[in-house]
Amino acid sequence: MIPDDSQSRYFTSNPTPKALSKHEALVREFVDYHVSTNPNTRIALVTSGGTTVPLENQTVRFIDNFSAGTRGATSAEYFLREGYAVIFLHRQYSLLPYSRHFSHSTNCFLDFMDESGDGEVVVRQEYQQKMRRVLEEYQYAKKNRLLLLLPFTTITEYLFELRSLATLLQPLDSRALFYLAAAVSDFFIPRERMNEHKIQSSEVENGKKSGDGKQLVVNLDPVPKFLTTLVSQWAPRGSMIVSFKLETDPSLLVSKAEQALEKYGHDLVIGNLLTTRKWEVVFVTKGGQERWVRVPKAKRSRSVSGIEELVGRAEKNKPSDEEVDLSG
Ligand SMILES: CC(C)(COP(=O)(O)O)[C@@H](O)C(=O)NCCC(=O)N[C@@H](CSSC[C@H](N)C(=O)O)C(=O)O
Numbered sequence: 001m002i003p004d005d006s007q008s009r010y011f012t013s014n015p016t017p018k019a020l021s022k023h024e025a026l027v028r029e030f031v032d033y034h035v036s037t038n039p040n041t042r043i044a045l046v047t048s049g050g051t052t053v054p055l056e057n058q059t060v061r062f063i064d065n066f067s068a069g070t071r072g073a074t075s076a077e078y079f080l081r082e083g084y085a086v087i088f089l090h091r092q093y094s095l096l097p098y099s100r101h102f103s104h105s106t107n108c109f110l111d112f113m114d115e116s117g118d119g120e121v122v123v124r125q126e127y128q129q130k131m132r133r134v135l136e137e138y139q140y141a142k143k144n145r146l147l148l149l150l151p152f153t154t155i156t157e158y159l160f161e162l163r164s165l166a167t168l169l170q171p172l173d174s175r176a177l178f179y180l181a182a183a184v185s186d187f188f189i190p191r192e193r194m195n196e197h198k199i200q201s202s203e204v205e206n207g208k209k210s211g212d213g214k215q216l217v218v219n220l221d222p223v224p225k226f227l228t229t230l231v232s233q234w235a236p237r238g239s240m241i242v243s244f245k246l247e248t249d250p251s252l253l254v255s256k257a258e259q260a261l262e263k264y265g266h267d268l269v270i271g272n273l274l275t276t277r278k279w280e281v282v283f284v285t286k287g288g289q290e291r292w293v294r295v296p297k298a299k300r301s302r303s304v305s306g307i308e309e310l311v312g313r314a315e316k317n318k319p320s321d322e323e324v325d326l327s328g
Pocket of ligand 1: 049067069071072184185245247272277
């Protein structure tokens, strides 16, 4: 399928991200290393966090979204535990695998530390077991080069990276898996309509930036639908592609997930609602099958990634039918 004009135009009218060539070199080395050390190696490209839409080329203001990267960071840990090597394409400064347990403002690492009797700084007794587990997994991933962290910020950086990384994973065929948990902007300002410099409030006040009143009017275009091209061109033949569908209206979720599956022709859509995303997801597959997966009420303080069942599906095509407890 030839990418439609809007997609081609998107890549030709937006500058290639400065970090792209460095990231491509890192991915080539990562893939070569794992394929040479284990020909059966499986690599998951996990995207995580929210993309921004700049309002000015020299960006002072941008449109962002709510995503903190919990889904992606949590799921990446499960992929690593399942033996995948993981390329973690994430929003810069969003949550990361392993450090997510201790980095957020609600989980500040200093709250896990204390001063021992002889003045040494130590991990408090009640956190020793958890910290040890996370530290061991982190050190194992690092020692075996299983986790490659690549940051993005804007929607443009994300889409350029997604196209390049998918193409670089081609040699892996069915050993590649795409887990698209990033919250991707649906609207953007085309470069030709983008202010170069900071929008001056004085321009808005004297009506230069709006129709009649003193509002700042911003006209956004829809981001071209790249999932089609990812599925039909960029991604390796036989790779498993999982996207997420986010809604706020429960009555839309399953049907929109089914429409996405129909439209893009990939393997699985994991649907989630903004308000309940941390403890329930719905797996929607071809043929309109839907399975809700929920974290039991008693464990809802921890996020759900849905990954065990997903990996089960990836490995065996279908998980067993019983309800699963997926507290992350
Ligand atoms: C972002 C969350 C909700 C996780 O939240 P945190 O744990 O706080 O990070 C994630 O689970 C999710 O739904 N991610 C996907 C959200 C999203 O943008 N989905 C797109 C589909 S994939 S983006 C592809 C693009 N729009 C296209 O169609 O080509 C959509 O709903 O439309």
